[in-house]
Amino acid sequence: MSSRSARAAQEPFPPFRIDPRDVKTEHVSCAVCGGDRPRPYRPRMYSVAGVPFHLVRCPCGMVYLDPRPDGPTLGRMYSDPAYYTEGYNLGVETENYFDRKDELVLQYTETARALADELGGKGELLELGSAGGFFLEGARRAGFSVRGVELSAPAADYARRELGLDVFEGWLEHAPWQDGSFDVAYADNVLEHTTDPLGTLRKLRALLKPDGHLVVVVPSYVNSPWFRALLLAQRVLPRKLLGQELVRILKLDPDRDSGHPYHILEFDRATLSRLVRAAGFEIVTVAGSVPLPAHLFKVARRDVKTRLLRGVFRMLDFGMRRRLLPAARLRFLLRRRAT
Numbered sequence: 001m002s003s004r005s006a007r008a009a010q011e012p013f014p015p016f017r018i019d020p021r022d023v024k025t026e027h028v029s030c031a032v033c034g035g036d037r038p039r040p041y042r043p044r045m046y047s048v049a050g051v052p053f054h055l056v057r058c059p060c061g062m063v064y065l066d067p068r069p070d071g072p073t074l075g076r077m078y079s080d081p082a083y084y085t086e087g088y089n090l091g092v093e094t095e096n097y098f099d100r101k102d103e104l105v106l107q108y109t110e111t112a113r114a115l116a117d118e119l120g121g122k123g124e125l126l127e128l129g130s131a132g133g134f135f136l137e138g139a140r141r142a143g144f145s146v147r148g149v150e151l152s153a154p155a156a157d158y159a160r161r162e163l164g165l166d167v168f169e170g171w172l173e174h175a176p177w178q179d180g181s182f183d184v185a186y187a188d189n190v191l192e193h194t195t196d197p198l199g200t201l202r203k204l205r206a207l208l209k210p211d212g213h214l215v216v217v218v219p220s221y222v223n224s225p226w227f228r229a230l231l232l233a234q235r236v237l238p239r240k241l242l243g244q245e246l247v248r249i250l251k252l253d254p255d256r257d258s259g260h261p262y263h264i265l266e267f268d269r270a271t272l273s274r275l276v277r278a279a280g281f282e283i284v285t286v287a288g289s290v291p292l293p294a295h296l297f298k299v300a301r302r303d304v305k306t307r308l309l310r311g312v313f314r315m316l317d318f319g320m321r322r323r324l325l326p327a328a329r330l331r332f333l334l335r336r337r338a339t
């Protein structure tokens, strides 16, 4: 492969710019309880082309962006190539998603094998927000028959071209599949991006077979006691000691927002439980964990501070998985309820 085509394979996106005049916003009420009396939570959490966006918190416990970018503005944000470097994990990862293909496919093959064990079988799997198709490829290797739906045209195109996957490009509502088609639906770090999470969950429920399962993974750090305590302690935090990397991961840099508002919803265990039940699911299991930043766990990094941080992350993960500590990420295994 020439260096030019290698570069093209790594950078599937054209150059990107949003004009501040094209940033349009809309007011929304709480997606979980319908209430419209939120309190300020974290002002200026995000920005698009210099336009700031603020997180608010509903008395029901839900945290969300209000006002938020309107549909076309949100759509434009996903055409930013930076979404696939720092954007897609809001600062936790810094490496290009597409460059991590081999590593992620291997990792997801294990995830899908564990899922098959958990469900007691394989079958037809649908992934909502399948991005470059790495989980779908892992699930295919684990024995599932796989299809995906993805809004981002370059990502959907990549999954079809590079991996030969069956990916529908567009909104879930417009996908061509018949109701009752799938044994399992998978939504990993997707629901927090959706403008109508209840409608999305109901549509997924309809696409499932009567005894079908849904896996939902969401980040929950921003709507956790961790983040609230750190916000309160922000003024006295030993920023120098924590270091820039950690301050960025913890979203505590007062001089820098966390980039584009990709996460318009911030669930916790209670609010997501309420929403999935309203959508017609019963909860089979809920597990907490913390995302382990990949760059921190690179073998090449062996300095004392990195090793210390790895230890901290592993301890936190242990505590969260055993429900001793509030979770930074939640995984719900759900079953379609009959009525």
Ligand SMILES: [Zn+2]
Pocket (backbone or CB within 6 Å): 030, 031, 032, 033, 034, 035, 058, 059, 060, 061, 062
């Ligand atoms: Zn609410």
